Amino acid sequence: MDPTPATHDVIIMGGGLAGLTLALQLKRQFGDIDVLVLERRSHPVPHATHKVGESSVEIGAHYFDTVLGLKQHLDESQLRKFGFRFFFSEGRRDIDAVTELGASRPLAIPSYQIDRGIFENHLAEVAAQQGVRFVDNAMVRRMALDPSPQGLHRIEWTEGGEPRAAQCRWLVDACGRAGLLKRQLGLVQPNDHRAHAVWFRIGNRLTLDDWGQDPAWRARCTPAARWLSTNHMVGAGYWVWLIPLASGSHSVGIVADPDFHPLERMDSFDKAMDWLAEYQPAVFDVLDGQRDKLQDFAFMRKFSYGCKQVFSGERWALTGEAGLFLDPFYSPGSDFIAMSNTFICDLIGHDRAGRSVQARAQLYDQIYHSFYDSTLALYQDQYGLFGDPEVLPVKVIWDYTYYWGVLSQLFFHERLTDVATLGNLRDELQHCQRLNIAMQGFLRAWSASSARRNPARMLDQAALPWFSELNASLRRPLADAAAFQARIRECVGLLRTLxxxxxxxxxAQHPGLDDAELAALLALPMPRAPIDPDAAPMLFAPVADMADDAVAA
Known part of the structure; x- marks a missing residue:
């Protein structure tokens, strides 16, 4: 054991995606900061490394390419994603003859399909170049926190079998589901979302565009590269992901609610293939002849969980899966890493400036948990409507609008830690949260009465001008806080109209639906800017009209 342990400004336990991106963000914001990263695994890690989280969406992508300055790597060494795409293909081999939801062309804001092995190796290299001390094969053995104002936390680990120790001003747990600090502090908190997942990699590219025989279907997308999307093959109670990786592998996953599809039906590769043969035969047909290309297989029961606290004024924090985890649907994992790391950097910055962080840490913890609660509502008890070709497309449009109109605006326009602006928008943000929760319940009730018609059509999100404009607005500059507040109030009006x-x-389709909660909210005036729904432009075309617009486009 080192007799006089080295002292660092920040020690990050975990050198995966969350820990390495935090280290880079700290170095970009505070050039002289001393950061030590302790990683259990040996580096470099294999390509197509066995982790979920390959698909990024707008917040996470912006964090990687702009906040961290990694755009060149993402453009040259990863795959540009062609958005999300959904096929209502349960029991079908003719995926060109079912309802498809997606965009016919890429929208303005980029996102990426990320090979986690390639990416994490690159992050480690960049971190080392920027002065981060990165130690792999490090097994943390003990943590002792000192909450006193001038105290130092002490960490002990083994490195190549040899005991090591260090002290730090800030300790961050980014060690994933091991949750070392979370467990030591008794912060484990379950939630009521019970879904499970199985996933594996195939060492070959799945060119989904070749699965359909209809030339018109193939020509609907520009470029004709559906395979670059995060493709969702959906049915009642589950979804199957197909995600391409830059290494040439393809990631395949099944995510399901156990009330519909028990984990025991799919907890081995052979069982998963049998399940696919029954529920998604088009996927089974392509994979069946490539069983020899299987690279790995894993499953996880009840993957979603919360955490009682993630930021502390006593100079510790949790980020990534060490804190909380929602669901892989809509790929929010890298988004929540981006947000938690941004909060952590701001807290460390205030501490370095000699200011108290107690109140700010408590506020950020409340805000972060509010984001978590709002996003959890998108998933909990919603898997039953995933097989509904009439209601799920409406849900996806709503969920995107909520995401781009509120959370993404806060992150892209760097207002996440602007306490004054957040305070001025408190009523609007709370109204949006209540509206979203009410909408999720209403969609559930609608789906219970839906006829679930599944005609051959493409519902083209790019054919909705307001939808494309909302996406593009994320990188449209705003002059000041007042302009940002006006933007948020416009987005609240958009959500209300939608x-x-x-x-x-x-x-109109089902007059007897239970709409009490949603109707009550819509009857309230919008905070600070009443809206007349009768005078509002038509934003949401009926599903049939969306299909007509897509064909015309």
């Missing part, structure tokens, strides 16, 4: 139109369409 909610009113979805509400009206569903009730």
């Amino acid at each position: 909610a009113a139109q979805i509400h009206a369409q569903a009730l």
